[in-house]
Amino acid sequence: MVYYRHYCPYCNHVTGLSLRGYGVRLGSGSQTCSSCERTFKDGTKEWPELTPQEKREFLWKDQWILASMWVIFLAIGAYKRGFSNLMFLVATAPFFAFFLLSMTIRGFQILSSKQRAK
Numbered sequence: 001m002v003y004y005r006h007y008c009p010y011c012n013h014v015t016g017l018s019l020r021g022y023g024v025r026l027g028s029g030s031q032t033c034s035s036c037e038r039t040f041k042d043g044t045k046e047w048p049e050l051t052p053q054e055k056r057e058f059l060w061k062d063q064w065i066l067a068s069m070w071v072i073f074l075a076i077g078a079y080k081r082g083f084s085n086l087m088f089l090v091a092t093a094p095f096f097a098f099f100l101l102s103m104t105i106r107g108f109q110i111l112s113s114k115q116r117a118k
């Protein structure tokens, strides 16, 4: 897994880690540095402020890779019936589980963003 570090623009203190250093990130838009206590814009937005395209991007930016892998496995499984159903389930479960897990995490991020935006 690749982590991205976010730095305070004033003192270069590390203010956070995220899995996604690119694209849409949810947050109040500004942060206070725990080291120098200055407030800076961190490029985040709350969910209600996002455009429909940004919402799609937030949900699907890397999800589509997992989803399409799973669909490819489904297609192969349907094509090659030699693969037993149980084997197939075992082979594809990690992709599906990971997909569900990251969708769940994103759901929680959206909920807490909506709370903050109130």
Ligand SMILES: [Zn+2]
Pocket (backbone or CB within 6 Å): 008, 009, 010, 011, 012, 013, 033, 034, 035, 036, 037, 038
């Ligand atoms: Zn700082």
